[in-house]
Amino acid sequence: MGQVEGKVAIVTGGASGIGAACATTLAREGAKVVITDIDDAGAQTVVGKIVAAGGEAICLHQDVSIEEHWPGVIEATERRLRAYWDRMPFVLTVILRRHHPTQPSPIQGEGFS
Numbered sequence: 064m065g066q067v068e069g070k071v072a073i074v075t076g077g078a079s080g081i082g083a084a085c086a087t088t089l090a091r092e093g094a095k096v097v098i099t100d101i102d103d104a105g106a107q108t109v110v111g112k113i114v115a116a117g118g119e120a121i122c123l124h125q126d127v128s129i130e131e132h133w134p135g136v137i138e139a140t141e142r143r144l145r146a147y148w149d150r151m152p153f154v155l156t157v158i159l160r161r162h163h164p165t166q167p168s169p170i171q172g173e174g175f176s
């Protein structure tokens with residue numbers, strides 16, 4: 064049994080890099096993974112790799128810097144993974160400050176820096 068068997072994991076920025084690696088690892092460890100990103104094609108490619116390896120994943124379009132996108136992601140996750148929703152989902156956000164530390168984080172608001 065995987066370390067996160069049956070849990071729901073939302074991975075933002077999951078279409079490439081660290082996010083894609085996290086999404087793939089979580090799926091391998093048994094999580095139902097929701098990949099969100101502004102790169103829809105990249106997200107779909109990661110979903111395809113996870114499903115081909117026997118895992119379960121879906122992708123949703125989300126720009127994490129737009130606060131209004133968040134409720135839709137949670138609602139779509141609940142709707143599409145309802146069978147697992149009773150288990151507390153967790154959100155892994157790997158988009159932080161971009162490569163220039165002087166630029167503001169794309170995620171604004173309380174609790175983010």
Ligand SMILES: NC(=O)c1ccc[n+]([C@@H]2O[C@H](COP(=O)([O-])OP(=O)(O)OC[C@H]3O[C@@H](n4cnc5c(N)ncnc54)[C@H](O)[C@@H]3O)[C@@H](O)[C@H]2O)c1
Nearest residue numbers: 076078079080081100101102125126127157159160161162
């Ligand atoms: N502190 C460190 O040592 C360290 C090391 C490596 C990376 N990082 C940081 O970690 C983060 C991820 O790095 P990476 O190499 O995986 O980057 P990456 O560019 O490969 O992946 C980032 C993903 O986020 C997506 N994305 C960008 N803006 C978005 C937005 N507004 N909404 C939704 N998705 C968005 C991109 O489409 C991409 O798929 C970056 O912010 C990077 O600066 C920090």
